[in-house]
Amino acid sequence: MLSNPKNAIWEAFLLTGVVFVIGLLLGISYENGKIDQINEYYADSEISLTDIMAMNKIIDTKNLSCEVLIDSNLGFADKIYEEVRLLEKYEDSGKISDGMKLAHKKYDLLRTFLWVNSGETLKRCRNFSVVVYLYEYESDDLIQKANQNVWSKVLYDLKQDVGRDIILIPIAVDSNLTSLNSLVGRFDIESFPAVIINDKNVLTKLSSVEEIKKYL
Amino acid sequence: MVEVLTIIYLTYSFVAMYFLFLFLLIYIPHRKKIFLYPETEKNYSLSIVVPCYNEAESIGETIQRLLDSNYKGLKKIIVVDDCSTDNSYEVIKKYAKKYSRVLAVQTPKNTGRASGAKNYGFKFVKTNLIGFVDADSYPDVNAIGRMIGFFDDEKVGAVTSQVLVKNRNNLIEKMQAIEYKIIVFTRKLLVFIDAIYVTPWPLAIYRKTAFDKVKGFDESNLTEDIEITWHLVYAGYTVRMCVPALVYTIAPSKFKDWFKQRIRWNVGGLQTIKKYNRTFLKKGMLGNFILPFFVFSWGLGIFGLFVLSYRIARKFIVQYLSTKYAIGAQTAILTLRDLNLTPNVLVFFGLMILIFSIWFTLLVLFRLKEKEFKQHSLWDMFSYMFIYLVAYPFLLVISIYKFLRRKQTW
Numbered sequence: 001m002l003s004n005p006k007n008a009i010w011e012a013f014l015l016t017g018v019v020f021v022i023g024l025l026l027g028i029s030y031e032n033g034k035i036d037q038i039n040e041y042y043a044d045s046e047i048s049l050t051d052i053m054a055m056n057k058i059i060d061t062k063n064l065s066c067e068v069l070i071d072s073n074l075g076f077a078d079k080i081y082e083e084v085r086l087l088e089k090y091e092d093s094g095k096i097s098d099g100m101k102l103a104h105k106k107y108d109l110l111r112t113f114l115w116v117n118s119g120e121t122l123k124r125c126r127n128f129s130v131v132v133y134l135y136e137y138e139s140d141d142l143i144q145k146a147n148q149n150v151w152s153k154v155l156y157d158l159k160q161d162v163g164r165d166i167i168l169i170p171i172a173v174d175s176n177l178t179s180l181n182s183l184v185g186r187f188d189i190e191s192f193p194a195v196i197i198n199d200k201n202v203l204t205k206l207s208s209v210e211e212i213k214k215y216l
Numbered sequence: 217m218v219e220v221l222t223i224i225y226l227t228y229s230f231v232a233m234y235f236l237f238l239f240l241l242i243y244i245p246h247r248k249k250i251f252l253y254p255e256t257e258k259n260y261s262l263s264i265v266v267p268c269y270n271e272a273e274s275i276g277e278t279i280q281r282l283l284d285s286n287y288k289g290l291k292k293i294i295v296v297d298d299c300s301t302d303n304s305y306e307v308i309k310k311y312a313k314k315y316s317r318v319l320a321v322q323t324p325k326n327t328g329r330a331s332g333a334k335n336y337g338f339k340f341v342k343t344n345l346i347g348f349v350d351a352d353s354y355p356d357v358n359a360i361g362r363m364i365g366f367f368d369d370e371k372v373g374a375v376t377s378q379v380l381v382k383n384r385n386n387l388i389e390k391m392q393a394i395e396y397k398i399i400v401f402t403r404k405l406l407v408f409i410d411a412i413y414v415t416p417w418p419l420a421i422y423r424k425t426a427f428d429k430v431k432g433f434d435e436s437n438l439t440e441d442i443e444i445t446w447h448l449v450y451a452g453y454t455v456r457m458c459v460p461a462l463v464y465t466i467a468p469s470k471f472k473d474w475f476k477q478r479i480r481w482n483v484g485g486l487q488t489i490k491k492y493n494r495t496f497l498k499k500g501m502l503g504n505f506i507l508p509f510f511v512f513s514w515g516l517g518i519f520g521l522f523v524l525s526y527r528i529a530r531k532f533i534v535q536y537l538s539t540k541y542a543i544g545a546q547t548a549i550l551t552l553r554d555l556n557l558t559p560n561v562l563v564f565f566g567l568m569i570l571i572f573s574i575w576f577t578l579l580v581l582f583r584l585k586e587k588e589f590k591q592h593s594l595w596d597m598f599s600y601m602f603i604y605l606v607a608y609p610f611l612l613v614i615s616i617y618k619f620l621r622r623k624q625t626w
Contacts, residue, residue, distance in 0.1 A: 005242065005408045009505065012238035019237075020230055023568070027561025034558075085553075093558040142530060146537030153547045208546045 028097055034090045035099035041083045042106055048076050049113055056120055066125030073118050074128070077167040080110060084170070104137065108175040112183065118167050119199055129166045129216040131155065134184060135193040137172035144192070150206060151193045158209045166216065222562065224523055229565040231516060236572045242405045243579075250404055250583065253458045254365035261343035262360070262421065263292040267333030269326070271351035272302040274466065279311045279318060281354045287361035289345075294319045296337040299326040304351075330417065331433035331440035338432055346424050352466040353418035354382065359461040363421050366456040373426035373453025374445065375461075376403075376415040382464035384589065388474055390596040391604045392467040393589075394581065401580040404457050411505045412455045414442045419463035426453050437491070439484025446492050449502045459584075475611070482615030485510060514612060521609035577601065 052072045084107050091100040118130045133155050135148045152170065159168050173184055173192055187194075187202050195203040197215040264282055268275050275295065282293045295318060297305040305322055312320035323336045334348055345367065349355060355377070363375045378400045381393040406412050415422075420441065430447040433440035445455055468474040489510055495503035496511070542549045577600075581592055 005246070006410070006501075008238060008241040008409060012234055012241050015237045015241070016230060016234040019233060020226075023561060023565055024226075027564060030559075030561070089556045089558050092556050093560040093563075142533050143537060146534050146541055149534070149538045150541040150545055150547060153542065153551065154545050156553070157547055206541055206545050210546075 031090075031094045031097045032099065034094065035097065035103060038083070038087050038090065038100070038103045041086075042103060042110070045076070045080050045083060045107075045110060048072075048079065049110060049117070052076055053113070053117055056117055066121075066127070069121050070125055070128050073114070073121055073167050074164055077114060077118070077169055080107060080114070081168060081170065083107070084111075104172065105175045105177070108172050108180065109177055111169050111171045112177060112180045114167075115169050115171065115183065116179075118169065122198060128164075129198050131158070131166050131168050131212075131216075132196040133168065133170040133193065134173045134189065134196065135170065136174045138174055139192075147206060148193050151195070154207070154209060154212070155195070158212055161209055162213070162216065221523070221527075224519075225562050226565070228516065228520060229562070229569060231512070232569045233565070233572075236569065236576060239402060239405050239576065242408050246405070246408050249408075250401075251459050253362045253460055254368060256365035256368050258368060259289050260345050260364055260367055261291050262287065262289050262345040262347060262364070263294055263341040263343045264290065264347040264349055264360075265334055265337035265341070266293065266295045266349050266351055267298060267330045267337065268295055268300065268304050268308065268351040269298040269330075269333065270300045270302045270304060272300070272304045272307055274352040275304055276307050276311065278349060278351055278354060279308070281357075282349060283311075283315055283317065284357050285355065285360045286358050287364065289343075289364070290360060291317065291343050292319055292340070293317055294321060294337045294340050295351075296333040297322045298330075298333040298336075299323055327435070329435065329438070329440075331435045331437070334440070335432045335435060338427070341424065344424055345421050346427055347419065347421040348417065349419050349463070350417045350465060353379075354464045355419050356462040356464075359419060359458075359463055360421070362461045363419075363458040366458065367421075367423060369454070369456075371452075371454045372423065372456050373448040373451070374415045374420060374422045374455045376412070376455065376457045377419040377461035377463050378457075378459045378584075379416050379418045380462060380464050380584075380586070381467040383466055383469060386469060387596070387599060388471060389467055389469055390592065391600045392474070394577070394592055394596060394600040395604065396467070397584045398577065398580050400459065401584060404459050407455070407457045409505070410449075410454055410501045411509070412449075412457060413445055413506045413510070414439075415445045415455060417441050418465040419461065422448075423453075426451070434491075437484055437487045438480050439488065442485060443488045443491065446488055446502060446506065449506065450492065450495065450499060478611050479615050479618060482611060483619045486514075486615065486619040489514075514616075517609040517612045518616070521613060573601065 055069055055072060084104075087100065087103055087107060091104060094100045115130070115132055122128070122130055133151065135151065136144065139145055139148070155168055155170070159166065171180065173180065187196060189202060189204065191204055193204070195212070197203070197212070201215045203212065203215070266275070266278060266282070279293060279295060282290070295308045295311070297308055297320070299322065305320070308318075308320040312318045319340060321337065321340060323333055327333055327336065330350075338346060345364070347360065359377055363377060366372050366375045379396055380400070381389060381396050383389050384393045403412055403414070426448055429451055430444060434443045434447070437443040448455060468477050489507065492502065492507060496507050497503055539549050577597060581597075585591070
């Protein structure tokens with residue numbers, strides 16, 4: 001403490017600066033810990049996806065049943081659905097580091113792969129449905145945000161209702177992925193959110209669980 | 217990229233932490249000096265001016281409290297009736313008739329504001345010191361005597377007191393009782409860095425030569441007690457505060473009266489900022505601390521209110537639309553899955569500031585404990601911190617509007 005009381009003005013500034021920087025560093029370290037956790041999940045999911053894709057390739061040559069293939073796709077879809085929910089929670093609360101955005105993009109790519117792979121599985125094994133939910137993650141439009149909030153609830157309810165009969169794949173279309181853009185481009189969708197069921201039916205108007213079930 | 221909103225929140229966290237640390241750094245080395253006051257051998261003559269407008273109910277007790285003062289140098293109690301429409305002047309005259317130290321005077325016509333009556337009363341002052349006491353304020357018997365010693369320092373132009381709320385029946389009064397104590401304590405801490413910014417109406421004493429030099433109160437200003445303090449600091453005087461000099465005042469009991477009073481204070485604050493804006497970052501502590509402190513408090517308060525309102529409005533619209541759509545889609549409006557309790561750096565900073573603020577509030581209430589009153593309840597403290605303080609930025613916005621439209625009157 002310096003002798004002139006007025007020095008408190010500068011001392012307080014320095015002290016605040018020090019506490020603030022320590023707080024920021026702790027915050028960055030905390031957020032990085034969350035990113036590391038997500039990256040670990042991602043690495044594990046990447047292995048699972050590669051495994052499923054390999055299974056898809058060998059289904060013709062080996063005596064592999066559709067049931068096993070569908071189970072793998074379903075299990076994987078459910079796994080990354082929960083992981084992305086966790087990621088989005090972390091991303092919502094992550095304020096000072098950008099790592100979560102990259103993780104989100106990687107997951108979108110993973111889910112695009114899953115969409116392609118599920119489409120192939122669907123061609124071979126018909127007794128399940130693929131529901132792809134396309135939304136804009138960084139939308140500022142309040143109507144769109146509210147619409148997306150409700151769509152995700154409806155689809156969650158649908159998943160709870162029909163369980164293992166559908167593979168639910170939510171994907172953010174604003175991830176700027178060329179493969180995803182090409183896939184989405186095939187459906188002539190003008191506005192998001194949109195739901196694509198079994199690569200045939202496209203729903204852009206908010207619907208209830210019962211209405212969606214008619215397309216499964 | 218860090219979002220703009222995050223940068224704004226971090227800036228607010230920084231400023232809030234800065235002021236908490238500043239008060240802490242001033243408090244720690246001076247904690248034993250807060251209640252000290254210098255004794256004096258000198259006998260300064262003193263006149264007290266009491267402006268009065270329609271205060272028939274309280275003026276008698278105020279005069280009596282001044283008569284009871286143990287300060288021997290108190291020569292005159294000049295009670296200025298500002299052409300009251302009630303029987304205030306009759307009450308004053310009764311006291312004047314009974315006590316030779318009491319002088320009853322009346323302004324030729326209603327001046328419309330306390331500063332007019334105060335300046336009128338000043339014309340009758342012939343003493344070394346001049347004090348002002350509100351007609352609804354009650355100084356303790358030894359309050360004035362404790363303030364006088366500060367004038368031994370020739371640089372001291374004014375000494376202010378510890379103003380507390382007398383009436384504490386309903387919530388708004390109780391919240392003001394806490395607020396006044398926080399103000400007292402922080403103002404005392406600011407004295408240690410020569411940054412005191414107000415000598416409140418209920419009891420303040422000025423050196424007559426200093427009062428002459430600044431030509432009394434600025435009658436065009438709605439908060440002459442802020443204006444004169446800045447004027448004294450501008451003129452090179454220092455201002456001191458005597459915490460053991462207690463004066464109890466009547467705070468507004470109704471929201472409407474409280475609101476009107478605060479708008480007046482804030483508009484007066486803006487008038488003062490405007491008057492002294494040329495000193496910004498120039499003239500000693502006035503330009504380098506007091507003025508920036510006021511300007512930034514205003515700026516941050518108003519900007520914060522707009523950011524918060526924008527965020528709340530957006531949340532509300534999204535929630536409203538989501539509810540509407542959810543009903544249409546026959547799904548749940550709210551689920552536990554919507555909750556996101558993941559903490560982040562802003563939550564940590566916010567918690568730290570909150571804990572620090574609660575600690576500071578408790579410290580103030582503990583240090584300014586009164587024997588005559590019950591301790592403040594937790595509910596009063598909660599209401600003060602989360603209702604009273606949160607509502608304040610709205611007052612600032614309305615005050616700016618009134619200031620720009622020149623609408624506010626006394």
